[in-house]
Amino acid sequence: MTQEKFGEKDFQAIIGNLLRYGVWTSLSVAFIGGIVYLLNHSQEVENYSVFKENDRNIFEVISAVYNGAIQGRGESIIFSGIILLFLTPVFRVLLSLFSFILEKDYLYVVITTIVIGIIIMSISFGFSH
Template identity: 90%
Template sequence: MTQEKFGEKDFQTIIGNLLRYGVWTSLSVAFIGGIVYLLHHGNELEDYSVFKENDRNIFEVITAVYQGVIQGRGESIIFLGIVLLFLTPVFRVLLSLFSFFLEKDYLYVVITTIVIGIIVLSISFGFSH
């Protein structure tokens, strides 16, 4: 019995499944959040004539979403679905970094690390004013 090396094809399968299941999971969570929201607020009219800017930082937003999901608030569940949708390709980049590291492809390790740094910086500065 020969032991096969965990190869690039295996990582491609894992990455494909991550993307597929990540999208389906995030869509399911957002859909459930939409149903919950409509059950509680379906008859209300929303006023979109005034834009309300959010001045909270990323940690306050994450805390508010977490608490809202625990309380079963539909809008927080929808937002969690959106966050999961956003995180799906981020996890793909992290998995690619791990794959490149195992393959000892250090040029792509550096490039992928730069991409992760850009993502972290854009998230950090995107939520603070």
């Protein structure tokens, strides 16, 4: 077995573990946030007849979630878990990019860079109104 193939298998194992542990971590964070939320708001009745749209940009949302999670607010902890869940495949694509660079597989470097660009554009345009 050559050293290159061994490194490739190591990267595949790391990527697999990233996906596995990323999902479990995000679910655990969201579950803990759900418990915190229920402990603090179990008697409240939510009004679902009115939809409240949020027109903040992504940086304001992340800042509000971060500050709320630091303060121990359940809804912010749940949202942190959701953000972690969304970031897990993004980290997988970034790790794949580094793997392709090390393997000198430039076609896949270009394709992965395009995918990363699409993700960045989707996030940017998805949160701007």
